Amino acid sequence: MRTLANNEAELIIALHNGLFEEPLWKSFLDLLKAETKAGYANLVFRSNDNSVITSLSSGKALSPHLKELFNERFGSDPLLYHKMRQDRVYALHELINVHDPVQRALRDDILNPGGVRHVRTMRITEKNGVDAWLSVMAREEFGAAVSFLFTRLAPHLHTAFRTFDTLEKERIRSSISSEAMGRLNFGWLIVDANCQILDSTQNISGILQRTNVIGRGRHNHLTFSSSILEKEVSQLVKDISIGKVTRPKAINLSRDPWMDILVTQTPKSGLSPGSNAAAIVYVSGDRHSQRNRREQLVDLFGLLPSEARLAWELAQGRTIAEAATELNLTLETARNYSKKIYSKTGARGQVELVRIILTSVLAIV
Numbered sequence: 001m002r003t004l005a006n007n008e009a010e011l012i013i014a015l016h017n018g019l020f021e022e023p024l025w026k027s028f029l030d031l032l033k034a035e036t037k038a039g040y041a042n043l044v045f046r047s048n049d050n051s052v053i054t055s056l057s058s059g060k061a062l063s064p065h066l067k068e069l070f071n072e073r074f075g076s077d078p079l080l081y082h083k084m085r086q087d088r089v090y091a092l093h094e095l096i097n098v099h100d101p102v103q104r105a106l107r108d109d110i111l112n113p114g115g116v117r118h119v120r121t122m123r124i125t126e127k128n129g130v131d132a133w134l135s136v137m138a139r140e141e142f143g144a145a146v147s148f149l150f151t152r153l154a155p156h157l158h159t160a161f162r163t164f165d166t167l168e169k170e171r172i173r174s175s176i177s178s179e180a181m182g183r184l185n186f187g188w189l190i191v192d193a194n195c196q197i198l199d200s201t202q203n204i205s206g207i208l209q210r211t212n213v214i215g216r217g218r219h220n221h222l223t224f225s226s227s228i229l230e231k232e233v234s235q236l237v238k239d240i241s242i243g244k245v246t247r248p249k250a251i252n253l254s255r256d257p258w259m260d261i262l263v264t265q266t267p268k269s270g271l272s273p274g275s276n277a278a279a280i281v282y283v284s285g286d287r288h289s290q291r292n293r294r295e296q297l298v299d300l301f302g303l304l305p306s307e308a309r310l311a312w313e314l315a316q317g318r319t320i321a322e323a324a325t326e327l328n329l330t331l332e333t334a335r336n337y338s339k340k341i342y343s344k345t346g347a348r349g350q351v352e353l354v355r356i357i358l359t360s361v362l363a364i365v
Contacts (some may be wrong), residue, residue, distance in 0.1 A: 007035050018147045019164055029058035036146045038136035045132045084123040087154045089147040093121035122150045130161045157335045163182035170272055178202045186284050190266060192276040193241035193339050195222045195234050211251045233263065240265045260283035300360060301345050314350055315357040
């Protein structure tokens with residue numbers, strides 16, 4: 001017959017694997033409940049002021065009726081969980097002061113009728129603010145082996161929670177970054193030497209759907225509508241993968257709506273020797289056509305349509321002479337329009353006009 005000590009390794013493995021489960025730590029809690037012969041096992045995270053509580057569990061918890069009774073009678077948990085010393089294993093009788101009528105009522109009217117007669121619980125606190133309690137509950141008394149198991153698990157719980165906190169912070173940062181890039185119509189893809197897509201930002205599908213010049217092909221390969229362009233990018237990625245090219249290269253894909261890519265090598269890491277990543281393809285694509293952008297300039301700055309057409313050409317970095325040729329205007333007419341554009345936008349020249357337009361709300365719509 002296996003003992004708790006023999007199964008300690010299984011619990012530790014489940015604990016660390018639980019960071020990647022959904023729900024979190026389900027296998028660990030299921031295994032802990034089974035190994036301790038508990039009716040219920042749970043892991044609770046609480047903020048210091050109890051304003052945020054996250055509870056993960058295995059087994060049948062208190063019935064909704066008892067929960068309603070608990071909230072009606074006590075409003076908040078009268079047990080002083082925050083006064084528990086970290087890494088010390090407590091039994092239920094150590095948490096309840098029988099001379100306190102409120103705590104005694106909690107035991108006699110709520111916990112015991114709900115099958116919670118015996119408890120083993122431990123508090124785990126981290127400097128980064130993680131405060132958690134691991135508990136098992138049962139009708140029958142636990143043996144000393146359960147308390148010993150909790151003590152043995154304590155250092156692994158600290159490690160798991162530090163890792164969890166780090167992953168959560170990175171997830172939040174990633175989410176914020178993805179949202180910001182999405183608003184700026186900007187994303188990236190990581191590809192291998194054969195241009196197979198290995199990873200990408202969440203918003204990349206939306207960017208690719210707005211154009212037919214770049215997309216995902218069969219077997220998740222990066223494809224282009226132009227065979228010439230596809231050969232150019234494929235060769236570039238292969239050259240990057242063998243170190244033949246180290247300088248990032250920018251390639252324009254479309255002028256209306258504007259879309260371009262920047263292909264560069266991936267950051268090198270000694271932690272992933274088996275990674276097939278060869279290059280990062282940064283993708284920038286406008287949501288709107290030039291016509292839409294011109295109409296938005298009319299709305300935003302009160303420009304006339306003819307002025308908006310010139311303003312947009314100047315915002316793309318063209319000189320007045322180049323813009324005049326593109327729009328079939330005389331140079332004198334273009335200069336007259338530009339004076340009116342600068343006056344209405346408050347720009348003191350083309351450089352400032354570019355900044356005003358490209359940092360306006362047009363950048364996020």
